[in-house]
Amino acid sequence: MASSNAAKRLMIFGGTGFVGSAIAREAARRGLLVQCVTRGGDAPAHLRSEPWASRVTWLRGDALDPGTYAEHMRGADAVITSVGRLPFPHLTRDVIVRDNGETNVAPARCAAEVGVDRLVVIGASVPKMIPGVGWGFAPGGGIHDAGYAAGKAMAEAHARDEFVGGDAARRRGAAVLKPGPISGTRIVGSGPLARVPLWAALGPLASVMRALPLPDAVAQMTPVHVDNVARAAVAAATEDSFAGAYCTISNAELIERFGLDESSR
Structure with missing residues (x-):
């Protein structure tokens, strides 16, 4: 797929996280100009020793407050939002919806406004069947969509209906990646125990699941490597085939189209 990466500039939200930092690393590896908006305005301590982090411009900003980054966003070739929060029990549903929905919608809305x-x-x-992720229960309110599912659906709907479909005069393009459980090496701090090898458990599980004739609802929960997600995100941000339209990239496509052999990693 053709793309012209020379001088392409990407702005990433969530670049300090597991998936967002993998996207920033992949974009920097390809020689793109990468800006990551973070609350601290700098690479977090656990990334500062990574060679790619010095090739990224780290900007101070709050995803929910476009006034902190709108001017920096002007002229960017693409905006990537990788902001989210797992539905831990101590968090309220409103917080989970906000951190998976509006924190992605606000930068997307700003991107449209600045061109x-x-x-x-x-x-x-x-998957709808997983409690806390697909559905929840509230005393007096019965069963409802869980905050995690509702937030993710909000971000996806905005990309489809507002960013792409909201202005017939402009030809904007958006891609929503829909990974299942994500494997790889998660860095959680410094020291000998800072690198958590998620691939050690999820990699073998993924191999078994890919070999089985599973129903679609189960197959979408096949673990996918974080590098696959990063490659797909950068491709969607730069390749011509993704321009001017809305698309989703399923978990199966992330595995099959953007994958490498586990042994080659």
Whole structure:
């Protein structure tokens, strides 16, 4: 797929996280100009020793407050949002919806306002049958969509209906990636125990699941490597085939189209 990466500039939200930092690393590896908006305005301590981090411009900003980054966003070739929060029990549903929904919608809305024509959203495959993720229960309110599912759906709907479909005069493109569980090496701090090898458990599980004739609802929960997600995100932000339209990239496509052999990693 053709793309012209020379001088392409990507602005990433969530670049300090597991998936967002992998996207920033992949974009920097390809020689793109990468800006990461973070609350601290600097690479977090656990990334500062990574060679790619010095090739990224770290900007101070709050995803929910476009006034902190709108001017920096002007002229960007694409905006990538990889912001989210797992539905831990101590969090309220409103917080989970906000941190998976509005924190992705606000940068997308700003991108449209300042003239950015390409958006990539890191969403998720959310099986309806999993409690806390697909559905929840509230005393007096019965069963409802869980905050995690509702937030992810909000971000996806905005990309489809507002960023792409909201202005017939502009030809904007958006891609929503929908990974299942994500494997790889998660860095959680410094020291010998800072690198958590998620691939050690999820890699073998993924191999077994890919070999089985599973129903689609189960197959979408096949673990996918974080590098696959990063390659897909950068492709969606830069390749011509993703311009001017809305698309989703399923978990199966992330595995099959953007994958490498586990042994080659």
